[in-house]
Amino acid sequence: MERRTRFALWSAALHGAWEYAQCPPYYDMTGLPKPEHDALMLAATAGDVAINLGVAAVAEQLVGREPVRRLTPSGTAALLGVGFAAAVGLEWAAQRLNLWSYTDRMPTVRVAGHDVGLLPIAQVTVLPTLAAWATRRTDLST
Template identity: 35%
Template sequence: MLRPERVGTRLGRAVGALTDTPEFNVAAFALLLNFAWEILQAPLFVGMAEMPHAQVTKACLQATVGDAVIMLLAYGVVAVVVRSRSWILASKGWQLSLFVAMGVSITAGIEWLATRGYWMASWSYLPTMPLVPGTDIGLVPLLQWIVLPLLTVWFVRRQLPHRAQAATETETAS
């Protein structure tokens, strides 16, 4: 028979093992940072100011989940390229550039499709949304994928300092 204190210890270790992974931390910070960004940029989209609060929150939550998927996809692409899940803890400039470029590229594609009615959902910008010249794509959604991936890296490195130190030591030993 399992004793409760042993079950709690095993569960604690399992949760600790999960929360100690770079992927979990990327997802957690992606959700937190992107939700705030989505709420802040909502007034730049047609109809958001007139929607009930709950509807805006739901729309922003849906976008945030999509953002987290994009962030994990971009993280995964870099992990495959460098053959290391810990790349984020001691990344080189080109790795960060690839991470950011993946998010910007995916988002540019989604924004282009959505503003033309070819995406699962469609949306329009208000005149207050600055546009990337020649593309009619909103600048704010693209800036999201320059700023937030870098902030995510910064937070993950601080959340997992013992892993970051080990990754740095491995990099210098190679």
């Protein structure tokens, strides 16, 4: 199986678990029927996979493909840094556009006039690196 496909699959597994764990206590989905909730979680996970692929691609452009694939210090820093920048930017834009809302239990930080969730920021910052690590660990060719 191609490396990028494995990376995407690991991303889906990690983000799917994260989405289901953080959603009920932190996002307001009061009254939403289970099929609609599940469809939203699936869509969010698919979007997260696309974000992970983008984060990895930008990190590779910054420091090169091999440092990211091997998770050298520069590759790891690039994944974390690009992930953090993407997380803050995307979460801010989502709040600005009123794409979703948080419950009072979501820890937030104010960015340019909008409260953005710290858990989604942690998610998009850390999970691309974890997916890269899992992909590397399951690569039989290295």
